[in-house]
Amino acid sequence: xxxxxxxxxYAVRALIALGMKPGSRMSAKALSDDQGxxxxxxxxxxxxxxxxxxxxxxxxxxxxxxxxxDPDGIRVRDVIEIFQGRVxxxxxxxxxxLCSNRTNCVLxxxxxxxxxxxxxxxxxxxxxxxxxDLKRVEETGRVLHGENNQ
Amino acid sequence: xxxxxxxxxYAVRALIALGMKPGSRMSAKALSDDQGxxxxxxxxxxxxxxxxxxxxxxxxxxxxxxxxxDPDGIRVRDVIEIFQGRVxxxxxxxxxxLCSNRTNCVLxxxxxxxxxxxxxxxxxxxxxxxxxDLKRVEETGRVLHGENNQ
DNA sequence: TTAACTGATACTAAATTAGTATCAGAACAA
DNA sequence: TTGTTCTGATACTAATTTAGTATCAGTTAA
Numbered sequence: 475x476x477x478x479x480x481x482x483x484y485a486v487r488a489l490i491a492l493g494m495k496p497g498s499r500m501s502a503k504a505l506s507d508d509q510g511x512x513x514x515x516x517x518x519x520x521x522x523x524x525x526x527x528x529x530x531x532x533x534x535x536x537x538x539x540x541x542x543x544d545p546d547g548i549r550v551r552d553v554i555e556i557f558q559g560r561v562x563x564x565x566x567x568x569x570x571x572l573c574s575n576r577t578n579c580v581l582x583x584x585x586x587x588x589x590x591x592x593x594x595x596x597x598x599x600x601x602x603x604x605x606x607d608l609k610r611v612e613e614t615g616r617v618l619h620g621e622n623n624q
Numbered sequence: 625x626x627x628x629x630x631x632x633x634y635a636v637r638a639l640i641a642l643g644m645k646p647g648s649r650m651s652a653k654a655l656s657d658d659q660g661x662x663x664x665x666x667x668x669x670x671x672x673x674x675x676x677x678x679x680x681x682x683x684x685x686x687x688x689x690x691x692x693x694d695p696d697g698i699r700v701r702d703v704i705e706i707f708q709g710r711v712x713x714x715x716x717x718x719x720x721x722l723c724s725n726r727t728n729c730v731l732x733x734x735x736x737x738x739x740x741x742x743x744x745x746x747x748x749x750x751x752x753x754x755x756x757d758l759k760r761v762e763e764t765g766r767v768l769h770g771e772n773n774q
Numbered sequence: 775t776t777a778a779c780t781g782a783t784a785c786t787a788a789a790t791t792a793g794t795a796t797c798a799g800a801a802c803a804a
Numbered sequence: 805t806t807g808t809t810c811t812g813a814t815a816c817t818a819a820t821t822t823a824g825t826a827t828c829a830g831t832t833a834a
Contacts, residue, residue, distance in 0.1 A: 515823070537780065550734070592741075664794055
């Protein structure tokens with residue numbers, strides 16, 4: 475069960491890279507080389523971020539992309555929703571119609587709770603926070619992976 | 625972003641149905657009719673549950689399947705892991721090798737935290753709990769869908 | 775005026791998901 | 805002892821999603 479797909483993963487990495495160089499534009503090519511993300515794939519991801527106002531772009535030579543807002547205002551949750559849609563149970567029917575299958579319902583009820591929790595958590599994680607983490611890591615020279623690491 | 629696939633969804637529904645009739649075996653056919661799950665698909669799901677010791681089976685006429693253990697001992701997390709694998713970030717590399725990409729790492733660190741939360745929550749939801757919920761629902765005649773319902 | 779860019783969009787391969795079909799063998803019942 | 809009801813194993817298929825490629829048009833700066 476994969477939580478993030480490549481679109482989201484690359485998008486977040488690109489956003490972090492852009493956020494690390496505030497003010498300066500970067501070309502998709504430079505970002506691609508920098509982050510090791512396939513160029514054409516990254517192009518499409520950036521266009522999606524532009525359409526969703528997380529990134530601004532400038533065409534032509536010397537052009538490129540930059541963050542459209544403060545890194546603290548960009549939530550990982552937003553990125554996930556752009557590329558993977560809202561976190562949800564299989565096909566949740568009970569928003570549309572009266573609940574026909576009660577067995578189904580009790581399961582969905584539990585999952586809605588967990589769904590909400592996950593959304594809340596991904597809302598708290600912003601590009602700004604990730605950049606701060608990253609800078610801390612670069613200072614101490616080591617990555618903390620938490621407890622669940624062998 | 626879908627949390628549960630059909631395998632998991634159907635498996636949980638089947639487990640609940642079996643747990644509702646303690647002691648008695650049911651044929652896959654009866655379960656299929658009962659729950660509206662495609663027969664051949666359900667067969668394969670049940671076989672997987674049998675292999676993972678959540679369900680026992682008896683061959684031949686009058687045979688069928690039954691829960692292999694107490695409903696309270698079957699966690700939705702177990703079912704998810706059987707059909708969808710462990711909840712995890714895209715391809716988490718840093719378990720295998722030294723972390724080469726630090727940008728990646730800070731994101732993964734956050735996600736590991738959320739991953740852990742989700743696993744803990746899905747561990748708390750057991751078939752027994754769902755059955756209890758379901759019985760409560762049937763008594764009051766109405767399903768509570770929580771706050772996030774319009 | 776040409777090289778370095780983005781915008782838009784069509785295409786493809788591989789993997790996953792959901793579901794179907796078939797054959798062999800076990801157990802019960804007449 | 806034979807037919808019927810069941811599971812075990814496994815091969816197959818269609819649709820969708822994921823990941824990635826390719827192309828052409830238009831913009832801007834030097």
